[in-house]
Amino acid sequence: MMKFKTFFAFVAPSVFMMVLFIALPLVSVFIQSFQITQPVMQQMEVETCTPGFITQTCVTEVKTIPTIGEDGKVITTTEWVGFESYRNVLQMDKVWDAVASGNVKDILQIDFWKALRFTLMFTLLTLPLVIGVGLLIALTVNNAAKAVRGPVIFISLLPFIITPVIGSLSIYWLFVGDGILTAMMERWTGTNISMFAQAWTIELLMYFYRVWHVAPFAFVIFYAGLQTVNMDTLESAVIDGASRWERLRHVIIPHLMPLIVFIALIHLMDCYRVFEEIIGFRSQAHVISLQWLTFDFLTPDDAGNRAIARASASAMLTMIGIVFLLILPLRRTWRDHKGSAH
Amino acid sequence: MSTSRAMRQSFALRFSSSAFLIFWVVIASFPILWITVMSFKSPVDAFADNPLDVIMGPNTLSRGDGLSVIDIVLGLAVIFFTLRWMFTRLPGWIDSYSPAGLKVLGWVVGAAVYAIAFLVVFFGILPLILEPLNSILGPLGEPFLGLTTQHYVAVWGENEFYRNFGNSMLVTAGVVTISLTVGTLAGYGLARSGSDLAFWLLILALIFRALPHSVLVAGYLPWFINSAEILRPIFGDVSPTLYGQPWAVIAVLVAINQPFTIWMLRSFFQNIPAELDEAARVDGCSHFQAFRRVIMPVMWPGVITTGLFSFLLGYNDFLVTSLLLDAQNQTMVPAIAGYFNRETTTTDQVEAVAAAVSITAPLFLLVMVFQRQIVSGLTAGAVKG
Numbered sequence: 001m002m003k004f005k006t007f008f009a010f011v012a013p014s015v016f017m018m019v020l021f022i023a024l025p026l027v028s029v030f031i032q033s034f035q036i037t038q039p040v041m042q043q044m045e046v047e048t049c050t051p052g053f054i055t056q057t058c059v060t061e062v063k064t065i066p067t068i069g070e071d072g073k074v075i076t077t078t079e080w081v082g083f084e085s086y087r088n089v090l091q092m093d094k095v096w097d098a099v100a101s102g103n104v105k106d107i108l109q110i111d112f113w114k115a116l117r118f119t120l121m122f123t124l125l126t127l128p129l130v131i132g133v134g135l136l137i138a139l140t141v142n143n144a145a146k147a148v149r150g151p152v153i154f155i156s157l158l159p160f161i162i163t164p165v166i167g168s169l170s171i172y173w174l175f176v177g178d179g180i181l182t183a184m185m186e187r188w189t190g191t192n193i194s195m196f197a198q199a200w201t202i203e204l205l206m207y208f209y210r211v212w213h214v215a216p217f218a219f220v221i222f223y224a225g226l227q228t229v230n231m232d233t234l235e236s237a238v239i240d241g242a243s244r245w246e247r248l249r250h251v252i253i254p255h256l257m258p259l260i261v262f263i264a265l266i267h268l269m270d271c272y273r274v275f276e277e278i279i280g281f282r283s284q285a286h287v288i289s290l291q292w293l294t295f296d297f298l299t300p301d302d303a304g305n306r307a308i309a310r311a312s313a314s315a316m317l318t319m320i321g322i323v324f325l326l327i328l329p330l331r332r333t334w335r336d337h338k339g340s341a342h
Numbered sequence: 343m344s345t346s347r348a349m350r351q352s353f354a355l356r357f358s359s360s361a362f363l364i365f366w367v368v369i370a371s372f373p374i375l376w377i378t379v380m381s382f383k384s385p386v387d388a389f390a391d392n393p394l395d396v397i398m399g400p401n402t403l404s405r406g407d408g409l410s411v412i413d414i415v416l417g418l419a420v421i422f423f424t425l426r427w428m429f430t431r432l433p434g435w436i437d438s439y440s441p442a443g444l445k446v447l448g449w450v451v452g453a454a455v456y457a458i459a460f461l462v463v464f465f466g467i468l469p470l471i472l473e474p475l476n477s478i479l480g481p482l483g484e485p486f487l488g489l490t491t492q493h494y495v496a497v498w499g500e501n502e503f504y505r506n507f508g509n510s511m512l513v514t515a516g517v518v519t520i521s522l523t524v525g526t527l528a529g530y531g532l533a534r535s536g537s538d539l540a541f542w543l544l545i546l547a548l549i550f551r552a553l554p555h556s557v558l559v560a561g562y563l564p565w566f567i568n569s570a571e572i573l574r575p576i577f578g579d580v581s582p583t584l585y586g587q588p589w590a591v592i593a594v595l596v597a598i599n600q601p602f603t604i605w606m607l608r609s610f611f612q613n614i615p616a617e618l619d620e621a622a623r624v625d626g627c628s629h630f631q632a633f634r635r636v637i638m639p640v641m642w643p644g645v646i647t648t649g650l651f652s653f654l655l656g657y658n659d660f661l662v663t664s665l666l667l668d669a670q671n672q673t674m675v676p677a678i679a680g681y682f683n684r685e686t687t688t689t690d691q692v693e694a695v696a697a698a699v700s701i702t703a704p705l706f707l708l709v710m711v712f713q714r715q716i717v718s719g720l721t722a723g724a725v726k727g
Binding site for chain 1: 541553557559565630702
């Protein structure tokens with residue numbers, strides 16, 4: 001066992017990095033979400049002159065312009081505004097209006113709720129697909145001749161390793177406009193298809209992309225797990241007359257259960273921050289996610305301003321989801337830890 | 343499995359199993375393969391309705407860019423031997439030429455020399471040989487497959503994509519070296535300490551791993567933009583504006599990557615028996631000496647694997663680099679978003695495709711060389727739980 005001082009010396013650089021660039025920014029975001037920083041505006045009489053026919057025509061008007069400080073920069077003030085940024089993001093008044101008028105669907109017109117709906121649905125729908133497809137690939141590869149396994153693993157790793165933005169772009173290009181696959185579907189159905197004109201087709205492609213991208217990860221882990229299935233158990237199951245399906249259900253899947261939990265946890269964490277698909281499919285007009293919403297607030301608008309306060313509020317709201325996401329696995333880990341320590 | 347009689351499978355099952363596998367292999371490779379083909383065609387061919395037109399490229403051919411049978415055979419032969427010798431001969435050459443103790447440097451130099459030699463042979467010498475060959479051989483020398491490299495020339499030449507490539511390399515190299523240095527120490531400490539504190543640190547790291555990166559960037563931005571003024575009382579006039587600085591992005595990506603790195607390295611260190619460093623300690627080494635003399639020589643497989651994943655994080659990142667770097671020192675992946683904005687003509691679109699393929703090519707090589715390490719890295723975390 002290590003002494004505390006030695007342990008501390010080993011982990012200190014890493015802890016320092018995490019505190020400085022993860023923990024402190026979190027605190028900062030929390031504080032920023034209750035503040036608004038704005039340029040100090042002042043009213044000024046401005047005379048604008050335009051050349052006229054005989055004399056100049058001059059107009060004097062009162063304009064509101066940002067105050068420039070001595071160093072040539074815009075002077076800003078920071079005010080505490082309580083929950084205003086949260087209200088701006090959540091737009092609860094519109095939500096209640098929608099509920100009161102009975103048009104509950106109108107809630108999904110508001111950016112935050114639209115993003116929340118997509119993020120949750122995306123996370124929950126792709127989870128079983130990734131695990132199912134990953135397991136299917138693992139079983140078939142395990143069934144294949146030894147010589148083809150290496151090449152199949154090589155090809156399977158490509159969608160996993162590819163840059164997410166590029167991966168979604170590569171699928172986007174197959175379908176955009178009269179892309180090769182859209183043209184094919186049009187030939188089959190005889191109708192005009194446009195995959196990027198409505199939300200649901202874009203979402204369908206996003207689900208496809210995510211499964212394509214993550215299933216290899218599940219596959220590799222399941223494949224490693226399948227190598228350690230106890231052959232004796234499997235053979236005695238055969239002797240007991242268990243069918244192939246029963247063997248899968250009662251021997252193989254229970255053996256892989258810890259791996260399924262692991263993949264589910266990683267997948268939930270990664271899927272909840274879905275973002276790159278929105279960029280790659282250029283879907284911001286139709287489909288957005290929570291992380292994209294924060295990203296959009298942080299991107300400078302045409303005037304070069306970033307909506308830091310609203311970004312912080314939407315970031316804090318996103319964090320609530322993480323708490324729900326992690327509460328179950330963390331309780332489990334804590335129980336295991338207490339169980340193993342005593 | 344096939345040895346046991348009880349496990350023997352019916353023909354239908356074997357058939358559907360292989361059919362699914364072929365189906366998956368096609369799905370997995372098709373999008374990447376297709377954009378690679380597209381990137382070598384003229385815009386009319388790249389976005390043609392008919393798949394055969396995209397593959398054969400009649401329009402590209404009619405514009406005078408095409409390959410003959412001889413071109414293809416010789417070109418493929420050069421590529422084949424380049425890849426083959428990369429695995430069979432290159433390691434031997436590097437071993438014999440690099441001075442002892444500088445093997446890592448030897449690999450870097452060797453790989454660079456090898457890549458340059460390939461480029462010289464493929465783009466310099468090969469066309470010189472092929473030109474007379476094509477004119478002698480008649481029908482075999484007649485171009486039939488449309489193929490053009492004009493989009494790559496445009497992307498890397500006119501659009502100066504090499505600048506973005508350089509920035510990407512700078513950021514990823516920084517991320518990999520620093521995260522591994524910091525992470526290896528922490529991973530070793532965590533693996534060898536059974537204290538509650540170590541447990542809580544790992545749990546905290548797990549929570550940090552789940553954070554969306556945009557949340558963190560929202561925390562950095564106001565500080566990074568105003569850092570020159572905030573730091574002035576401490577550093578005086580040399581205090582930098584962190585916004586737009588590649589090394590600030592490196593620090594951020596290292597921190598974001600730390601949770602994953604320490605979890606992974608910890609599980610690798612747990613596989614190294616603790617008796618090894620205990621023996622060294624009995625011989626009078628301190629913990630640091632034991633780490634340096636006994637653990638470091640045996641830890642390389644784990645470090646290489648973790649390094650690969652750090653590389654991927656830095657290389658693939660879009661969100662952090664696009665928000666914290668400005669246009670002058672943009673990395674490759676956010677730079678491709680620049681193509682969306684001016685994607686007005688189909689030529690621009692195919693150039694974007696060529697840029698995308700350029701970003702993917704190094705990753706393809708990476709999987710080729712390090713397939714085993716990537717697989718072991720993926721399973722290391724899972725098997726340990």
